[in-house]
Amino acid sequence: MTQTSHKELPKRSDVNTELTWKLEDMFSSDEAWEEEFKKVKDLVEKIKGFHGKLSESPAVLADCMKVYEEMGLAMERVYVYAKMRRDEDNGNTKYQALTDRAASLNVHVSSAISFLVPEILDMPEERLESFIRNEKLADYKFYLEEIKRQKEHVLSAQEEEIIARMGEIAQAPQNIFGMLNNADMVFPTIKDENGEDIQITHGRFLQLMENQNRDVRKSAFTALYDTYKKQKNTIAATLNASVKKDVFYARVRKYPSALAAALDGDNIPIDVYTNLIKAVRDNLPAMYRYVSLRKKLLGVDQLHMYDLYVPMVKAVDFKVEYNEAMNLVEQGLAPLGAEYQSVLKEAFGSRWIDVYENQGKTSGAYSWGAYGTHPYVLLNYQNNVNNLFTLAHEMGHALHSYYSDHNQPYLYAQYKIFVAEVASTCNESLLMNHMLKITEDPRKRMYLLNYYLEQFRGTVYRQTMFAEFEKMIHEKVEQGEALTPETLCSMYYDLNVDYYGPDMVVDEDIKMEWARIPHFYNEFYVYQYATGFSAATALSQQILKEGQPAVDRYLSFLKSGGSDYPIQLLRKAGVDMASPEPVVEALRVFADVLEEMEKLAEEIK
Incomplete structure (x- = not known):
């Protein structure tokens, strides 16, 4: 497999089919999608028939929940397929239309089920408790307990329906940014x-x-x-609208802040977020030391922001073709055992992955899919070490979903965002361990150490900086202030000055970086890259040191999906994220790797 020439991107129709994902595994044709679309509409009418009847008996509620699951699964398949088809080429108007229809239908579904939670919570407390304990509702016990936990933030059935109908409008900032960023710009x-x-x-x-x-x-x-x-005015207005949407939802649901609202879905204490920022800020001197080493090794009088990604080790030919990347990922993840390896090989051999960039294709990388069909991975593969690790990362997501889907019912298969980055980053950690084991060339070894340090910089330091920026912009809006381009640029620039320290020339251009970060339209998501990286660092070390007992705990974690609160699931796997210690420990590893890099740099001068 060879990479497409970098001079001109191919059209989607010209891409080798073997290098594309096989969405036919989800729907054999667009006509089959249309049939599922119709099925969802029929199920919407069916579930409406339960309105006002849920408190009649546990059997009635159980029947309603079965329809709810069936409709949710069908809706998921409809939306995921349409959106992934559009992601192949955002300029394809056919799949733009399918995605719009799916989004509209999703709002229709949300509106139809908006009575469900308020009606459950309207039951007298003793009756609800008796329902939760009833054998007919055993499969829904955790779901019902979770509804009860969030009772104070659930509105009346009529208010919930109004909010549900707002869904399509609420998606507008993210959709507008996506089209501007991926199709028009x-x-x-x-x-x-x-x-x-x-x-x-x-x-x-x-x-x-x-x-x-x-x-x-x-x-x-x-x-x-x-x-x-x-485009700064347009993008600032789009981001401002997105933040206002977050604040609106938090306020109508009676949360003290948008941050509290975002974290409550995973039952995460706000201290986890603020402790992360504090721990990273307390360890900024290690980042300043890294910046100083980078400046020294690059041999520049001034280190600029555009010098942050270039390898500090010159004249190292470290290209990684896609075929080789697959082999290295398999080898690196061998400590996870034969069962994991088998699924990984199936993924590589059965077109789960859309490999290369083409005209109009959505940028970046992700893993996604629908329950009942294997997961998929979107890449825009380039032949370098970064993309090797991106492959390992996304396969971590994919196999987490695979294990969860195969071991949990639909209702509990979707794992929470807080644990979403753990499996992906654990894969990267194990791959790095393997790469350092097999790499004897001192310059290539330095290249890998540089990459590992960059992972810490990009995933712990940089994502925490993003998290702090998100916290600041939401607080601004909560205080009634406007997010003008000037305000956004000023805040973002100052954070870069703080995080990179005195040896970095913080170029004026970097103040626009906020404008290209799609994650800012998914409120308070990015901090979990940093917490996930910290948890994954601990888990990967346990796997390498303990062997099978740690692997068993880890695979059990992957199979648990969303069947418990994320902090509890991680505790069972062997790491306590309620404590700041995993973040502090990850930053200690950063300091140790930095020290090794400094020593090696002295030895091969």
């Missing part, structure tokens, strides 16, 4: 290190930032952010 062409034209794309930007030629890095950096700067 065109980045300029610059000269590469050979003087040839290369167009900047989302997928190529990091590759350009890793280019050893500093002029190429600077040109790409400036050109990308100049493009965003031209």
Whole structure:
């Protein structure tokens, strides 16, 4: 398998089918999708028939829950398929239309079931307790207990229906940003290190930032952010609308803040969020030390933001073709055992993965899918170490979903966001351990240590900086202040100054970086990259040191889905995220890796 020429992206129709995901495993055709779409509409009418009857008996509530699950699964399949088809090429109007129809239907579904929770909570407390204990509702015990826990934030049936009908409008900021960022925004062409034209794309930007030629890095950096700067008013208005939406929902549900509302869904204490920011800020001197080492190894008088991603080890040819990447990931994840390996090989051999970039394809990488069908992975693979680890990361998500779907009923299969990054990052940690074991060349070893340090910088430090930015912008709106482009740029610039320290020249262009981060439209999500990385660091060490007992605990965690609160699931796996210790421990590992890098740098000068 070879990478497509970087000069011109292929059209979707020209991509080798073997390098694309097989969405036919979900629906054999668009006509089959239409049939499922109709089924959802029929189930909507069926579930409406339970309105006002839920308190009659446990049997009636159980029957309603069965329809609820059937409708939820069908709706999930309808939406996921349409959106993933659109992600193949955002310019494809057919799948734009299918996605819009699916989104509208989803709002219709939300409206139809809006009576469910308020009606359950309207039961007298003793009656609800007796229902929860009833054998007919045994499969729904945790679900009903969770509803009861959030009782004070659930509104009347009529109010819940109004909020549900708002769903499509509430999605607008994220949808608008997605279309602007993935379909409409065109980045300029610059000269590469050979003087040839290369167009900047989302997928190529990091590759350009890793280019050893500093002029190429600077040109790409400036050109990308100049493009965003031209759209700063539009994107600021879009982000402002998204934050206002978050604040609106928090207030109508009687939460003290948008942050409290976001964390309550996973039953996560706010201290977990604030402790993370404090722990990272307390350990900023280690980041400053890293910046100083980077400046020294690159041999520059001033270190700029566009120097952050280029490997500190020069003249290392470390390209990783996709075929080799699959083999390395299999080898690196061998400590997880034969069962895990078997599923991984099935994924690699059965078109679960959409590999390369094409015109209009959604940028970045993700794992997604619908219950009852295997998970899928979207990549925009480039032949480098970063993309090798991205493959391992997304396969972590995919196999977490696979195990959860195969061991939990639909209602509990979806794991909470708080644990979502644990499996993916644990995979990366195990792969890094393997790569360091098999890499004897001192410069390649330094390259990997550099990459590992960058993982800490990007996943713990940088995502915590994002988390702090999110907290700040939500607080601004909660205080009645406007998020103007100037305000957003100023706050973001100052955070970069704080996080990178005195040896970093914080270029003016970086103040526009907030404008290109899609995660900001998914409120208070990014902090979980940092907490997940910390948990995964601990779990991977347990797997490597303890062997089978730790593997058994870990696989049990993957199979648990959303059947308990995430902090409880992680405790059973062997790590306590209610304590700041895992974050502090991860930052100790960062300091240890940094020390090894410093020593190795001295030895091979």
